[in-house]
Amino acid sequence: MFESYWRKMGDKCTVVIAGYDSLSYFADTKNLCWFLEPKLEGAIKGLHRAVGNAAADDHHVVVGTGSSQLILAALYALSPQDEPEPISVVSAVPYYSSYPEMTDFLRSGLYKWAGDAQNLDTDGPYIELVTSPNNPDGVTREAIVVNRGQGKLVHDLAYYWPHYTPISHPADYDVMLFTASKCTGHAGSRIGWALVRDKDVARKMTKFIELNTIGVSKESQLRAAKVLGAVSDSCQRSGSLEFDNFFEYSKNLLAERWDKLRDVVKRSGIFSLPEYPPQHCLFTGELTVAHPAFAWMKCSESIEDCVKFLREHKILTRSGKRFGTEQKYVRLSMVSRDEEFNLLLQRLLAIQGRD
């Protein structure tokens, strides 16, 4: 979906890397995160200042190979090292479908998946993953079990950008995760970053990445620096053409898609979508509603297995079961290519026509 914007930008974000550039493992030996390119750190802080979505300046920046690696790095850094039992990792239902498998696939003795944050059944320490806006349902979230004692929080803010949701306040949590994939669409670069308040936690996350991949691609970091810098620059250009401002351009695209989807869904009589309350957005200065990257669609009670039903109509979705909830919910992507999204609308419309 973002490709059209970057094509319009032409060669403004082109990077040129010579054969002799960036040979070393190191980027800045004086930085706690020694493999973080100074240009990328500057671009990240500049972008958060331009958007106002996170208090970046008093946090340490840790770069990761996508935010997946940073979720694992945060679990490692926040787990007690010398306990006989692994710490419980929870997230409120519906939660990001990859959390359980990511947490448990190595059967770590440091942390283990414990399911829905609502049902946390320990008085001991735990880590809560707070995804806001939430994947899959786009809802703005706060921690659920934060006041229950020894909780540590990881805020996955991958979608806390003005094209997806109103920016209500600059987030200022202990560990905040972001990713270029969701911010600018550059998923192939595998660049995520964490803003970490505590120095020791940032150091341990850096250690995780050192043991896991000995740092993060320099080429991707340099390119992400250029792309994030271009997005920051575009935020300053208020008087120019609409598509110049990355977030406005992308918000308009998403709003248009959501309007079309809501129209088709309304006509169907079979499906329904969440409503999002209008909120004042600090970035646009307007009252806006969320336009999430995913649609969390509920199917009528008459349909038993919604994924199967939609697959029969050639629509691929992810079942609510994967997100810890009922199979009458499915997740649809709102950020696919135009052709794909239009096909989705056509096929949904065909169902409504037939049933």
Place this chain on the structure above:
Amino acid sequence: MFESYWRKMGDKCTVVIAGYDSLSYFADTKNLCWFLEPKLEGAIKGLHRAVGNAAADDHHVVVGTGSSQLILAALYALSPQDEPEPISVVSAVPYYSSYPEMTDFLRSGLYKWAGDAQNLDTDGPYIELVTSPNNPDGVTREAIVVNRGQGKLVHDLAYYWPHYTPISHPADYDVMLFTASKCTGHAGSRIGWALVRDKDVARKMTKFIELNTIGVSKESQLRAAKVLGAVSDSCQRSGSLEFDNFFEYSKNLLAERWDKLRDVVKRSGIFSLPEYPPQHCLFTGELTVAHPAFAWMKCSESIEDCVKFLREHKILTRSGKRFGTEQKYVRLSMVSRDEEFNLLLQRLLAIQGRD
């Protein structure tokens, strides 16, 4: 050390990446390793054909964020999934100093570090990491415990290239790991690759990388494809200038450094270095000796703590203890920049002068 070569190559390996390139997570949905760039796969297979160091064509290629990630992916893929006890991971002393920590830092229930392969005390399944040529001592190795039953082997062949060691045969093991860091010097790119015979093992390694980082930087893959392609091309140019052939150029640099180091060490009377037997190299067609990327230096019995002794002379080394053996051994880098290497020689010479 390799920088001078790449500078001489000028813009032959320059990559240009536009803002709209490589946005997707996917590289080739039909490939088992769905995030592997077809250009990189082609360059890897082409390079192994040009050098003759590994039978790549009948193996699956799995790309990783450096070979560190592939070591972990291999442990995951080769571990039994439903056993109550973790599988033992061993390597012969002296072993690569990061193996123990990489294996154990998440306290996985799938695998655990069990130390020196010579002392393996299990009749059950195990994984042996075979590093050949070995880091730290440059010795050509075979598996130690391969005939003891349920052993699985991972061959870490990071240094099995003609600038470091004679190529005696095309390696044809089940799981073979390589990395751009050691082959061409591009450590900042974090590109490693595994050649994997078994389809299921390759699929599980791919799954590990999916859960760990959802793929590998596209920018790094595209650049590595160009760099490895240039190295392959340089191998064909036998009649041209010496520095044109990457491996010959690098081998000459290393041979020169080893000569200088051996001279200084000989004069010292305090230190000694391993000798490597001359072997026929299939790549050069000559009888050559190894010129490892590290020098494994033994200190005289009179020096109790060799690292401390050398640090007092402003020489930073890694202790034999870190490699599972005695502290009278230290590892020195042979692939540092010229200035650094010359300083090392000067300081070693000064010790000899004083003692």
